[in-house]
């Protein structure tokens with residue numbers, strides 16, 4: 553297999569295109585409260601965070617909602633941070649972080665897809681959006697995904713704080 557994502561030059565480029573910006577914990581709490589209130593979340597569902605950073609979203613989802621969570625990340629230091637927190641919280645059965653390319657990973661079995669994409673990434677993430685299964689939930693932080701509106705059955709804007717509006721979509 554061509555493991556291009558292990559090349560240093562590639563890692564630098566992809567992290568320049570999508571740098572590390574963590575979602576504040578209060579925003580994560582609001583998202584999960586919203587999902588729960590709308591009946592959109594159930595124990596045992598599968599969540600993927602595309603560019604998982606320090607693993608805060610996958611850890612939260614497994615710790616408080618018993619979701620089976622996977623994080624894809626390219627930054628080795630962030631992966632190590634997430635791994636040690638997963639271990640410290642005894643969540644290894646439910647929660648994993650993996651070194652892989654978010655733009656080329658098969659997410660077709662996932663129930664909830666958590667993204668923090670920038671508008672400049674939209675060209676590269678269009679095939680990611682296409683891959684989401686029918687009924688799958690896509691969450692994007694800060695920027696809407698209305699460019700992909702033909703794919704959505706329903707959409708919501710979750711009010712958090714003014715710097716972090718959250719957009720939630722259900723795939724047709």
Ligand SMILES: C[S@@+](CC[C@H](N)C(=O)[O-])C[C@H]1O[C@@H](n2cnc3c(N)ncnc32)[C@H](O)[C@@H]1O
Pocket residue numbers: 566567570571572573574575601602603604605606608609624625626627630652653654655667668669
């Ligand atoms: C905006 S941050 C979001 C972090 C986390 N999801 C959160 O909300 O706290 C995006 C993350 O994507 C990672 N990243 C960038 N390109 C990537 C790629 N091609 N594959 C996997 N991760 C990538 C960055 O290293 C960064 O940690």
